[in-house]
Amino acid sequence: MSLIVEKLRIRGPEGVLVQGASFALAPGEPLVLLGETGSGKSLLAQAVMGTLPPGLRAEGRILLDGRDLLPLPPRERRALWGRRIAMLPQEPWAALDPTMRAEAQVAEVDRLVHRHGAAEARRRAAARLAHLGLQGAGRRYPFQLSGGMNQRVALAATEAAGAALLIADEPTKGLDAALRDTAGALLRAEAEAGRMLLVITHDVALARLLGGQAMVMLSGAVVEAGALPGLLEAPQHDYTRRLVAAEPSRWQDWPRRPPGRAIVEGNGLHKRLGGRELFGGLDMSIGEGEVVAVAGPSGCGKTTLGNLLLGLARPDRGQVRRGAWVAPLGLQKLYQDPVAAFTPHQTLGQGIAELRRRHGLAEDRAAGLLPRLRLQPALLGRRPSEVSGGELQRFGLLRALLLDPALLFADEATSRLDPLTQQEVMALLRECVEERGTALLLVTHETALAEKAAGRVLRLGT
Amino acid sequence: MTLSSRRLLGGAMLAAVAGFALLGPLHGADPLRQNLSATLLPPGAGHPLGTDHLGRDMLARLAAGARLSFGYALLAALAAAVPGTLLGLLAALRGGWPERLLLGLADAVQALPALLLVVLVTAFAPGEFLPLYIGVALALWVEFFRISRNTAAGVLARPQVEAARLLGLGTGHILRRHLWPEVAALTATLFAFAAGTAVTTVAALAFVGVGARPPVPEWGSMMTELLPYHAEAPLALLLPALLIFLTVLGLHLLAGRERA
Amino acid sequence: MPSAPLSRRPLLLAAAGLPVLPRPAAAQPAADLFRVVTSQEINGLDPARSGYVFTRMQVLETLVGADDGGLAVPQLARAWTLSEDRLTWRFALREGARFHDGTPVTAVAVAAALERARGQSGLLGTLPAERIAADDGAVLVRTSRPFAPLLAFLAHYSAGILAPAAFEGQAVREMIGSGPYKVSRLLPPQRLEAARWERWDGPAPAIGRVSYLAAGRGETRAAMAEGGQAELVAQLAPETVERLRRNPRVAVDVRAIPRTRLIKLNCASPLFRDVRARHALSLALDRQGMAAALLRSPASTATQLFPPAMAEWHVPALPPLRRDLPEARRLLAELGWQPGPEGILHREGRPFAFTLRTFSDRPELPGLATAMQAQLREAGIDMAVAVVNSGEIPAGHRDGTLEAALMARNFSLVPDPLGTMLQDYGPEGGDWGAMGWSSPALNGVLERLGAVADPAERAALRGRASAILHEELPVIPVSWFDLATAVSRRVAGLAVDPLELSFRIAGARWAG
Amino acid sequence: MGGLIRVLGGRAVQAVLVALLVGTACFLMVRLLPGDMAYRIAASRYGYDLVDGAAAEAVRQELGLDRPWPVQLGAWFGGLLRLDLGVSLASGEEVAEALGIQLGHTLLLSVTALLFSLLIGPPLGALAGLRSGGWWDGALLVLSAALRALPAFVVGIGLMLWLAVEWEWLPVAGVGGWREVILPALTLALGLAAASSRVARDAVAGVVASPFFGFARMKGLDDATAFRRHGVRNAAIPVVAYLGLQLVILIEGVVVVESLFAWPGIGHALVHAVLGRDIPMVQGTALVMGLLFVALNALTDLACWLLDPRRRAA
Numbered sequence A: 001m002s003l004i005v006e007k008l009r010i011r012g013p014e015g016v017l018v019q020g021a022s023f024a025l026a027p028g029e030p031l032v033l034l035g036e037t038g039s040g041k042s043l044l045a046q047a048v049m050g051t052l053p054p055g056l057r058a059e060g061r062i063l064l065d066g067r068d069l070l071p072l073p074p075r076e077r078r079a080l081w082g083r084r085i086a087m088l089p090q091e092p093w094a095a096l097d098p099t100m101r102a103e104a105q106v107a108e109v110d111r112l113v114h115r116h117g118a119a120e121a122r123r124r125a126a127a128r129l130a131h132l133g134l135q136g137a138g139r140r141y142p143f144q145l146s147g148g149m150n151q152r153v154a155l156a157a158t159e160a161a162g163a164a165l166l167i168a169d170e171p172t173k174g175l176d177a178a179l180r181d182t183a184g185a186l187l188r189a190e191a192e193a194g195r196m197l198l199v200i201t202h203d204v205a206l207a208r209l210l211g212g213q214a215m216v217m218l219s220g221a222v223v224e225a226g227a228l229p230g231l232l233e234a235p236q237h238d239y240t241r242r243l244v245a246a247e248p249s250r251w252q253d254w255p256r257r258p259p260g261r262a263i264v265e266g267n268g269l270h271k272r273l274g275g276r277e278l279f280g281g282l283d284m285s286i287g288e289g290e291v292v293a294v295a296g297p298s299g300c301g302k303t304t305l306g307n308l309l310l311g312l313a314r315p316d317r318g319q320v321r322r323g324a325w326v327a328p329l330g331l332q333k334l335y336q337d338p339v340a341a342f343t344p345h346q347t348l349g350q351g352i353a354e355l356r357r358r359h360g361l362a363e364d365r366a367a368g369l370l371p372r373l374r375l376q377p378a379l380l381g382r383r384p385s386e387v388s389g390g391e392l393q394r395f396g397l398l399r400a401l402l403l404d405p406a407l408l409f410a411d412e413a414t415s416r417l418d419p420l421t422q423q424e425v426m427a428l429l430r431e432c433v434e435e436r437g438t439a440l441l442l443v444t445h446e447t448a449l450a451e452k453a454a455g456r457v458l459r460l461g462t
Numbered sequence B: 001m002t003l004s005s006r007r008l009l010g011g012a013m014l015a016a017v018a019g020f021a022l023l024g025p026l027h028g029a030d031p032l033r034q035n036l037s038a039t040l041l042p043p044g045a046g047h048p049l050g051t052d053h054l055g056r057d058m059l060a061r062l063a064a065g066a067r068l069s070f071g072y073a074l075l076a077a078l079a080a081a082v083p084g085t086l087l088g089l090l091a092a093l094r095g096g097w098p099e100r101l102l103l104g105l106a107d108a109v110q111a112l113p114a115l116l117l118v119v120l121v122t123a124f125a126p127g128e129f130l131p132l133y134i135g136v137a138l139a140l141w142v143e144f145f146r147i148s149r150n151t152a153a154g155v156l157a158r159p160q161v162e163a164a165r166l167l168g169l170g171t172g173h174i175l176r177r178h179l180w181p182e183v184a185a186l187t188a189t190l191f192a193f194a195a196g197t198a199v200t201t202v203a204a205l206a207f208v209g210v211g212a213r214p215p216v217p218e219w220g221s222m223m224t225e226l227l228p229y230h231a232e233a234p235l236a237l238l239l240p241a242l243l244i245f246l247t248v249l250g251l252h253l254l255a256g257r258e259r260a
Numbered sequence C: 001m002p003s004a005p006l007s008r009r010p011l012l013l014a015a016a017g018l019p020v021l022p023r024p025a026a027a028q029p030a031a032d033l034f035r036v037v038t039s040q041e042i043n044g045l046d047p048a049r050s051g052y053v054f055t056r057m058q059v060l061e062t063l064v065g066a067d068d069g070g071l072a073v074p075q076l077a078r079a080w081t082l083s084e085d086r087l088t089w090r091f092a093l094r095e096g097a098r099f100h101d102g103t104p105v106t107a108v109a110v111a112a113a114l115e116r117a118r119g120q121s122g123l124l125g126t127l128p129a130e131r132i133a134a135d136d137g138a139v140l141v142r143t144s145r146p147f148a149p150l151l152a153f154l155a156h157y158s159a160g161i162l163a164p165a166a167f168e169g170q171a172v173r174e175m176i177g178s179g180p181y182k183v184s185r186l187l188p189p190q191r192l193e194a195a196r197w198e199r200w201d202g203p204a205p206a207i208g209r210v211s212y213l214a215a216g217r218g219e220t221r222a223a224m225a226e227g228g229q230a231e232l233v234a235q236l237a238p239e240t241v242e243r244l245r246r247n248p249r250v251a252v253d254v255r256a257i258p259r260t261r262l263i264k265l266n267c268a269s270p271l272f273r274d275v276r277a278r279h280a281l282s283l284a285l286d287r288q289g290m291a292a293a294l295l296r297s298p299a300s301t302a303t304q305l306f307p308p309a310m311a312e313w314h315v316p317a318l319p320p321l322r323r324d325l326p327e328a329r330r331l332l333a334e335l336g337w338q339p340g341p342e343g344i345l346h347r348e349g350r351p352f353a354f355t356l357r358t359f360s361d362r363p364e365l366p367g368l369a370t371a372m373q374a375q376l377r378e379a380g381i382d383m384a385v386a387v388v389n390s391g392e393i394p395a396g397h398r399d400g401t402l403e404a405a406l407m408a409r410n411f412s413l414v415p416d417p418l419g420t421m422l423q424d425y426g427p428e429g430g431d432w433g434a435m436g437w438s439s440p441a442l443n444g445v446l447e448r449l450g451a452v453a454d455p456a457e458r459a460a461l462r463g464r465a466s467a468i469l470h471e472e473l474p475v476i477p478v479s480w481f482d483l484a485t486a487v488s489r490r491v492a493g494l495a496v497d498p499l500e501l502s503f504r505i506a507g508a509r510w511a512g
Numbered sequence D: 001m002g003g004l005i006r007v008l009g010g011r012a013v014q015a016v017l018v019a020l021l022v023g024t025a026c027f028l029m030v031r032l033l034p035g036d037m038a039y040r041i042a043a044s045r046y047g048y049d050l051v052d053g054a055a056a057e058a059v060r061q062e063l064g065l066d067r068p069w070p071v072q073l074g075a076w077f078g079g080l081l082r083l084d085l086g087v088s089l090a091s092g093e094e095v096a097e098a099l100g101i102q103l104g105h106t107l108l109l110s111v112t113a114l115l116f117s118l119l120i121g122p123p124l125g126a127l128a129g130l131r132s133g134g135w136w137d138g139a140l141l142v143l144s145a146a147l148r149a150l151p152a153f154v155v156g157i158g159l160m161l162w163l164a165v166e167w168e169w170l171p172v173a174g175v176g177g178w179r180e181v182i183l184p185a186l187t188l189a190l191g192l193a194a195a196s197s198r199v200a201r202d203a204v205a206g207v208v209a210s211p212f213f214g215f216a217r218m219k220g221l222d223d224a225t226a227f228r229r230h231g232v233r234n235a236a237i238p239v240v241a242y243l244g245l246q247l248v249i250l251i252e253g254v255v256v257v258e259s260l261f262a263w264p265g266i267g268h269a270l271v272h273a274v275l276g277r278d279i280p281m282v283q284g285t286a287l288v289m290g291l292l293f294v295a296l297n298a299l300t301d302l303a304c305w306l307l308d309p310r311r312r313a314a
Helices: A041-049 A074-080 A102-113 A118-131 A147-161 A177-192 A204-210 A238-245 A302-310 A348-359 A364-372 A377-381 A389-401 A419-436 A447-453 B003-027 B058-094 B096-111 B114-122 B129-156 B159-166 B171-207 B219-229 B234-255 C009-015 C047-056 C107-119 C150-154 C218-226 C238-245 C275-284 C287-293 C325-334 C364-378 C392-399 C417-425 C440-451 C455-472 D002-032 D037-046 D053-063 D069-081 D095-130 D135-149 D152-166 D179-208 D211-218 D223-260 D266-275 D279-307 D309-313
Strands: A003-012 A015-025 A031-035 A057-064 A085-088 A165-169 A196-201 A213-218 A221-227 A262-273 A276-287 A291-295 A317-322 A331-334 A407-411 A439-444 A456-459 C033-038 C064-066 C072-074 C077-082 C088-093 C129-135 C138-143 C181-187 C191-196 C209-214 C250-265 C345-347 C353-358 C382-387 C404-410 C475-488
Touching: A003 A041, A015 A041, A015 A196, A015 A213, A015 A221, A031 A041, A031 A204, A041 A057, A041 A085, A041 A165, A041 A196, A085 A147, A102 A118, A102 A147, A102 D223, A118 A147, A147 A177, A147 D211, A177 A196, A177 A204, A196 A204, A213 A238, A221 A238, A238 A419, A262 A302, A276 A302, A276 A439, A291 A302, A291 A447, A302 A331, A302 A407, A302 A439, A331 A389, A331 B159, A348 A364, A348 A377, A348 A389, A348 B171, A364 A389, A389 A419, A407 A419, A419 A439, A419 A447, A439 A447, B003 B058, B003 B234, B058 B096, B058 B129, B058 B171, B058 B219, B058 B234, B096 B129, B096 D002, B096 D279, B114 B129, B114 B171, B114 D279, B129 B159, B129 B171, B159 B171, B171 B219, B171 B234, B171 D135, B171 D152, B171 D223, B219 B234, B219 C218, B219 C238, B219 D152, B234 D135, B234 D152, C033 C218, C064 C150, C072 C077, C088 C107, C107 C129, C107 C138, C138 C150, C218 C238, C218 D152, C238 C250, C238 C475, C250 C275, C250 C364, C275 C325, C275 C364, C275 C455, C275 C475, C287 C364, C287 C475, C353 C364, C353 C392, C364 C382, C364 C404, C364 C475, C392 C404, C392 D037, C392 D053, C404 C417, C404 C475, C417 C440, C417 C455, C440 C455, D002 D069, D002 D279, D002 D309, D037 D053, D069 D279, D095 D135, D095 D179, D095 D223, D095 D266, D095 D279, D135 D179, D152 D179, D152 D223, D179 D223, D211 D223, D223 D266, D223 D279, D266 D279, D279 D309
Parallel strands: A031 A196, A031 A213, A085 A165, A165 A196, A291 A439, A291 A456, A331 A407, A407 A439, C033 C209, C353 C382, C353 C404
Antiparallel strands: A003 A015, A003 A057, A213 A221, A262 A276, A262 A317, C064 C072, C077 C088, C088 C138, C129 C138, C181 C191, C191 C209, C250 C404, C250 C475
16 A cells, blocks of 8 residues: 655646655655645645646656556546545535535445445444544534534545545644644544545644654745654754744744733623623723734634724623724724735725825825835735735735724734744734834734733633 | 637627617618518518518618617616615615615515516506616616625625725725625626516517507517417517527626526 | 428427427317317306307307397297387297206296396496386386387397396306306306206207317417317407418308497597598508408408498498598698608698507507508608507597597497497497597488388488498598408308307207 | 524515505506596406496496595505405406416416426536536527527417427317416426526536535545535525525516416416406405415525525524
């Protein structure tokens, strides 16, 4: 049982996207592909699976148990799915049929792929779910399960297929730290049970959890490879070094500053959402120049609290007071998904020009900020979907800074960014705090990040 | 087929209909001139598309009808689209009781048979075109209202709108830059269908006896008038249908986005 | 079944992209069922409303019927007498007649049914009857003045005789007639099924079951005849007649009936006050073209008001109405009309423009109106066409807003046309007759006709009346009426009733 | 369950709104129409040949058309509360009784048409959606545009000549047995299918492109199985939801089709009632059509509720 990839090269219409990657995979030892978005690591997985987008072509050899997969006709490659090669989906809550109960989605693999009887299939599915700690969840629908539970249902379904090779592409995307740890443990257990495991991620913490071998990719090329955790302890390549250093736990603590005048104050805040109490009787205030973090698992009401303070939502009880000195537009926000925070229908430059006209701002304001935020002026001619997430988030910051905010609410503002980009954006935020005295409200599920940056960490939902 | 080639094809179809409307008169025949001794002629010299039951030149009538049906159908669709979309945007932006009121009204109007609306409106001025199409618009606005309200409500819930509000960009900006581009795309597709619906509804009305006043060469009425002659002159009956077909398909392809 | 001649229908189908395949075996109709298809719906049970359905289907009987010439013949009444003073009519009933609930048809029941019918607004309400009563097994009708057309009135469907059990108060709750067929299923407004009434006292009908279907569209009716799905299709649209004639399955019967399509003019309006204007209008019409192209019956071109079928009123010697545009223009010029912008005539700065109201209950009328519109346009007259509800015509007559109307007038509404003449061309004009026009000469003639009995004098008077209307043109005749009926060749012995009083199914039999 | 009650409750409110709007609007509009109402009513009662001033006057007296309009309207709503729709001005029948018969016919026709359209539209649309951008996708677009462009009466005549006259498979028109319903239902169904095939096409294309469908295939299910297990139900949800809106087309089409095929339904009655100024009949017909629309929509709500577990939980 082996997978050997030799000089795999992927070409697209605009040139070579992946340059001759080679690796071998054996049961029991995971292989982690590390790299930033666009480094070609997902293409590699798609080439193995046989799901490359139209227009892309793979060259080289992909030997599964000695048989080269690349020359096979699509029909034969399809026949391998589930039985020989399985792929754990990204965002499992979208990968499960919303109208089918969890157990049925697992059992159908036993029944329809492996031709077991209905009762036998149900029994097997129940056992698999129980094994993954999902007793009693089988009768529920995906939307009734948490993200982590959905991921385990998907894993159970993949397991049921029984493929020897398991590919997981960004399995922790969108998961908070606790869930990420669970997912990592589950995957490692798969490898330990004797499967070949290929994991693609930009999450250094996940790589550390999984162990095994690792390859670091940058711009379509493998820049470094080696065993974990050694590779991360003593990185050779500059990129790997930066990647490791970008982990929040390795950051330096931000300087603590004494809070100035109060910007917003919330007293006795109560809020219920979806029939559940998020918090009852919460007091909170943020002062000038202060960095406050709100941490906690997803769904605990972190974002809601920030929105209450910014006046974007109303508390059920209690009140929010804003300092009289704060300008009407003195509270600004950075969003988790920067693309969703810009209208897709105008270029970034047009958006900024409109903002400038609306508030009568000097023309050179934005121009002056661009180099400070390390943004190329050429980007102004592009639409939000045409720049990278990191760049767009910096434009979000630029947009907010034009209005001289007293408080910036960064709502998971870096959670969707690559580690290096996250570090870069956070550094910029830090500069704002230090140079302008802007207060910062950080909402994050990353405890390490909260602890490094904030003078005060409010933990919700614990 | 790529999107742009679809649009091209759609544009070509509409251009063909429009060209027909504009070039038809060059043929020189009077769409109202009758010749009772040359009725229901097949296409031939003198009458490239034959004649109808009163011996009128089909080419001239179809071309004149193109100007009428095409023009009025677009007008009716416009008369439904503009207020419908505006009300939808207003409802989504304003929320609260005006939204509930408008939604209730839309529900109730939708439950009212559209044909009844049209019949009642047209009864005020039988045979006139304007009330006919006003009636059609009165029935059609609901769909525009719904689509625009639902789309706008969806967009308003997005972070981009919250961000715009925080940045102090007013309602005008939200309307122009956030809501309109999204709503417009859907409205355009709906518009294509509404225009087609307008023509066929008018034809249906003519069929039940509430149509345009003779001798107006309107496509729908032409089909109704020619229906009794389906066995003698099938082509004459199907030609207006063919033009409606080109118009609907053309608008559909041009409007682009896949939606029924 | 013989194969159909090559028709153009496959063209339509092929054009619509539908495959034209050989037809399968013909759908066999249910045995012994005679299917009638017409355009008129069943609007209720009351004879005043839908009596024509029930009398034509021979479910409902009237006291007297009429032959093809309009002369009264016995129906429920086996004989009748008129008193010396010509005021009291005495009707003896058929002894064996029974209503469909099994009760005998008595004079009391008949008198009660007629008495009730008089109370309904409708034709019978205008009867100058003093008393309707049962008298010693006979029905007695006494009129306030000598009233010759009484028999014709009693032949009208609204005078249909229902059993006492049919009524609930004044309302009709059930159709219990006395004819040879008894209702077995009624699906208003579309369908009626009836079966042989076993206790019918006349000769038992050869055909056991009958059905009636109201199909409003001419195309639908034609398709039913074509597909062999009806034994009798009445009121065929003109454009389908030619096609059906070629169909070997049916015999098409086209006959002129006492009905005329005509233009009613508001003779009080300045446009039409002068008789020369009315003649000009008449001269501008291409009646032959319309009859040939739209009505598909050149013989229906009206040359005078009354069709030849009304032999007593039709005057062959009258100069035929014709088209003569130069003469029309000359007459109009005489009246001071001068061509103005776009060729429309003007007088004192006002155009010769008016609106013609017509209705689509008779599907050919809007087409005719459209054709006339173009013809008048050639004479410089601007006529707009408004297709309206038929009620707008009498309403417009009453309130004076009507300018012109295209309509069809039935002169055998009651089998004697005199009643209609009195109603339409009397001193006040009539809702469906003259408007703003009256002729003392004609009034005298009509009055005399009601009183005189001598056949020769009556003939002369009728000729005089026709001539006056022809000269004065208070209404402009356009075309006479053809009643086109398709009868299946599976049926024998069926003669179409020109007065549309009955489909006469009871007298028919299956062929072969 | 609470979700269902809320949805159906919403429909109940809609029903009340419809009753108010329909009753008032019809009444006012018919009253405002030009022309004399008494004449129209008399014409539809006795046939146009027999209408004269006297008959109209009798009608006016009998029906109390001289009463002030608020009194007449109030009387109608009062009757509605007692489920009494009044008496047809034209035929003198109870409106409720007449509608009862006609509604049965229209329901039979509509439900049959709906079933036919479901048998035609969604499967064809699904085929196009499975291979979106393929030749059938394009052909279906053209086909559905063609069906939308042809008025129902042209489609109906075509079917009539083809299936009833040429092939003699079916009765041309009429009412009475089950065979009569097929042609008019098919005519309506083609129009409905033109629209529902597009919705089905989009829904299926969406499902096929969805991550859960991709995952189902990656689990090892073959395409047909994956579609049967995960495609059909998910694609059916928007199609069923759309049916509710489609019913408008259906109710519209009924008017034309009933008149062409001599089908004694409610659409036919509506046109007659409007032309004849039979106010109680217009109000009753429009009310029943409106409520029919609401009721059928409630049914589609229920179907969606059964199909989609997310709604059941809401």
